[in-house]
Amino acid sequence: xxxxxxxxxxxxxxxxxxxxxxxxxxxxxxxxxxxxxxxxxxxxxxxxxxxxxxxxxxxxxxxxxxxxxxxxxxxxxxxxxxxxxxxxxxxxxxxxxxxxxxxxxxxxxxxxxxxxxxxxxxxxxxxxxxxxxxxxxxxxxxxxxxxxxxxxxxxxxxxxxxxxxxxxxxxxxxxxxxxxxxxxxxxxxxxxxxxxxxxxxxxxxxxxxxxxxxxxxxxxxxxxxxxxxxxxxxxxxxxxxxxxxxxxxxxxxxxxxxxxxxxxxxxxxxxxxxxxxxxxxxxxxxxxxxxxxxxxxxxxxxxxxxxxxxxxxxxxxxxxxxxxxxxxxxxxxxxxxxxxxxxxxxxxxxxxxxxxxxxxxxxxxxxxxxxxxxxxxxxxxxxxxxxxxxxxxxxxxxxxxxxxxxxxxxxxxxxxxxxxxxxxxxxxxxx
Amino acid sequence: xxxxxxxxxxxxxxxxxxxxxxxxxxxxxxxxxxxxxxxxxxxxxxxxxxxxxxxxxxxxxxxxxxxxxxxxxxxxxxxxxxxxxxxxxxxxxxxxxxxxxxxxxxxxxxxxxxxxxxxxxxxxxxxxxxxxxxxxxxxxxxxxxxxxxxxxxxxxxxxxxxxxxxxxxxxxxxxxxxxxxxxxxxxxxxxxxxxxxxxxxxxxxxxxxxxxxxxxxxxxxxxxxxxxxxxxxxxxxxxxxxxxxxxxxxxxxxxxxxxxxxxxxxxxxxxxxxxxxxxxxxxxxxxxxxxxxxxx
Numbered sequence: 001x002x003x004x005x006x007x008x009x010x011x012x013x014x015x016x017x018x019x020x021x022x023x024x025x026x027x028x029x030x031x032x033x034x035x036x037x038x039x040x041x042x043x044x045x046x047x048x049x050x051x052x053x054x055x056x057x058x059x060x061x062x063x064x065x066x067x068x069x070x071x072x073x074x075x076x077x078x079x080x081x082x083x084x085x086x087x088x089x090x091x092x093x094x095x096x097x098x099x100x101x102x103x104x105x106x107x108x109x110x111x112x113x114x115x116x117x118x119x120x121x122x123x124x125x126x127x128x129x130x131x132x133x134x135x136x137x138x139x140x141x142x143x144x145x146x147x148x149x150x151x152x153x154x155x156x157x158x159x160x161x162x163x164x165x166x167x168x169x170x171x172x173x174x175x176x177x178x179x180x181x182x183x184x185x186x187x188x189x190x191x192x193x194x195x196x197x198x199x200x201x202x203x204x205x206x207x208x209x210x211x212x213x214x215x216x217x218x219x220x221x222x223x224x225x226x227x228x229x230x231x232x233x234x235x236x237x238x239x240x241x242x243x244x245x246x247x248x249x250x251x252x253x254x255x256x257x258x259x260x261x262x263x264x265x266x267x268x269x270x271x272x273x274x275x276x277x278x279x280x281x282x283x284x285x286x287x288x289x290x291x292x293x294x295x296x297x298x299x300x301x302x303x304x305x306x307x308x309x310x311x312x313x314x315x316x317x318x319x320x321x322x323x324x325x326x327x328x329x330x331x332x333x334x335x336x337x338x339x340x341x342x343x344x345x346x347x348x349x350x351x352x353x354x355x356x357x358x359x360x361x362x363x364x365x366x367x368x369x370x371x372x373x374x375x376x377x378x379x380x381x382x383x384x385x386x387x388x389x390x391x392x393x394x395x396x397x398x399x400x401x402x403x404x405x406x407x408x409x410x411x412x413x414x415x416x417x418x419x420x421x422x423x424x425x426x427x428x429x430x431x
Numbered sequence: 432x433x434x435x436x437x438x439x440x441x442x443x444x445x446x447x448x449x450x451x452x453x454x455x456x457x458x459x460x461x462x463x464x465x466x467x468x469x470x471x472x473x474x475x476x477x478x479x480x481x482x483x484x485x486x487x488x489x490x491x492x493x494x495x496x497x498x499x500x501x502x503x504x505x506x507x508x509x510x511x512x513x514x515x516x517x518x519x520x521x522x523x524x525x526x527x528x529x530x531x532x533x534x535x536x537x538x539x540x541x542x543x544x545x546x547x548x549x550x551x552x553x554x555x556x557x558x559x560x561x562x563x564x565x566x567x568x569x570x571x572x573x574x575x576x577x578x579x580x581x582x583x584x585x586x587x588x589x590x591x592x593x594x595x596x597x598x599x600x601x602x603x604x605x606x607x608x609x610x611x612x613x614x615x616x617x618x619x620x621x622x623x624x625x626x627x628x629x630x631x632x633x634x635x636x637x638x639x640x641x642x643x644x645x646x647x648x649x650x651x652x653x654x655x656x657x658x659x660x661x662x663x664x665x666x667x668x669x670x671x672x673x674x675x676x677x678x679x680x681x682x683x684x685x686x687x688x689x690x691x692x693x694x695x696x697x698x699x700x701x702x703x704x705x706x707x708x709x710x711x712x713x714x715x716x717x718x719x720x721x722x723x724x725x726x727x
Contacts, residue, residue: 037609041466045465049461049462056438059459063470063613064612067608072615198501198502199505200503212512212513212515215530223522223523236561
């Protein structure tokens with residue numbers, strides 16, 4: 001980086017910075033949470049590579065802006081446009097303009113689970129920008145990213161109220177329902193399942209000898225370790241994985257289920273939220289939005305197959321392969337909420353349910369329909385999965401959402417005996 | 432430590448350590464070396480995330496300091512601790528040295544990395560550590576300086592090259608990601624995987640290595656629970672050679688499948704697909720399936 005290289009680059013620094021800023025903004029508009037910090041890193045990085053080489057530029061930008069493989073496709077879309085719109089032999093101008101305007105033109109908002117939440121934001125950005133030059137100047141002051149994004153949010157609320165409201169009307173949560181969600185969050189925080197952590201905490205009770213504190217204490221008694229200090233293991237929340245059926249047959253419960261999921265995710269107890277109909281959608285991130293109403297609407301919009309058909313086996317398979325494989329369900333309490341009316345292959349469902357059970361600490365299946373599944377011709381899936389469920393809880397109305405907290409608590413600590421069993425009267429009484 | 436001057440030099444240096452990188456990874460690693468940002472690599476198990484750090488250390492002739500993360504890891508395991516036994520003995524012997532001095536300090540990997548100018552620090556499987564540790568690490572990574580209350584502030588003469596790996600069992604905090612360069616390592620395409628196997632296992636016949644890689648490439652298209660990584664390909668090729676196979680045939684594959692696929696369901700799945708079938712397909716499509724993968 002020393003000597004001739006940087007001297008030669010100094011003249012070019014200005015337009016490189018412009019380009020980087022433009023790319024960063026374009027990515028932001030596409031939904032990637034890029035920061036000024038990352039733009040600085042990229043500016044530095046570009047001084048190290050051959051910036052007229054597309055691949056080197058691309059990989060440098062990827063490394064600086066990406067935070068996960070899921071952001072790859074969006075990045076490539078933006079980068080393609082970015083690179084095409086620029087002529088590297090005639091710097092300045094086209095690149096900046098391109099990055100500023102293009103991503104907001106119609107089109108790019110298709111598909112993708114995180115997109116809906118950014119649509120309003122980029123729209124408000126459009127309203128904000130008087131012209132590209134102004135927007136470019138805005139960047140240095142955006143050094144404090146937090147207020148910047150806050151401002152955008154504010155603008156969203158002020159400038160496009162119709163849009164947000166029409167979407168709210170879709171699920172139309174009432175004030176008291178939202179209250180109930182908050183209350184459930186509190187309950188869950190108090191009554192979540194726990195596990196032992198490997199982290200040690202100081203303790204008064206005799207446990208493991210805490211040498212560090214013992215030595216400290218012994219200084220007071222002339223180096224004689226008279227009063228040993230102890231430590232013991234601390235507890236951590238045990239992960240809770242919620243898999244909720246939002247297919248057509250569960251339609252009347254879906255709204256409330258979504259709200260329950262939000263309560264669990266926001267309670268800070270390591271809960272993971274998934275919904276499924278024909279496919280699986282992870283909602284943990286979407287539901288974690290600070291604003292309750294917005295979180296619910298975004299989550300609803302992120303599920304493509306809401307009230308669609310049911311393929312539970314395929315959804316479980318999806319879960320096992322993408323999330324279970326990484327260890328998300330390992331040692332977790334997995335709660336499935338579904339009526340088990342399945343149009344998929346029952347054999348597949350049985351196989352995947354078994355796999356899920358083997359990874360989870362406990363697999364709980366909550367079924368809003370009554371217990372006599374043999375009388376329900378449509379509950380093929382339920383019958384297939386039942387042997388692999390640790391706790392089957394039929395006849396539980398998920399609209400009584402506080403039951404979820406009780407459930408999570410009641411099943412927390414113990415390792416289940418792995419065999420088929422019907423609802424025990426104890427479990428029924430608890431709910 | 433010798434820092435490679437260009438991306439190509441870096442690639443060659445890594446290749447000399449029998450670690451083959453594609454252009455993306457080469458660029459990113461080069462940047463990590465030059466702008467001294469930590470490098471966060473993620474990817475499926477067995478694509479060589481940990482190996483990268485080892486190869487990088489060897490290629491730059493720098494010492495490698497490894498911190499393996501696990502649940503409950505804390506400052507005393509990662510940074511420093513005091514040698515309590517010796518402190519107690521020292522007290523009993525009525526020694527006069529201060530108890531909290533360098534003499535009784537146990538250096539853990541992070542402190543080790545600070546006192547080893549220009550070393551490669553591998554923070555392995557960070558997703559296994561808990562959030563508190565991640566927060567602590569954040570501080571460490573931002574200025575490569577730590578404060579030990581009893582001694583004072585310890586900084587690095589030259590910051591280490593940091594490679595962080597994660598298996599994504601937990602989402603790492605955004606604040607940490609922001610401080611890092613990020614790279615997702617894909618399974619290598621057929622050509623590169625064959626090159627890797629040949630570099631790592633030079634004693635295995637060329638033809639056998641190529642066929643083995645072609646079959647593994649086919650397997651990656653199946654809906655398996657645990658896709659075989661490069662590590663498994665190497666294991667399996669070695670097994671094939673050990674069994675004295677001259678080429679990948681149905682029988683020898685069947686016998687050695689256990690070193691390639693590590694779960695009963697996956698083995699069953701492959702059997703259902705038909706091993707003979709798969710081998711034939713891999714021979715037919717061998718050379719161009721790499722392109723197909725990229726298109727997906």
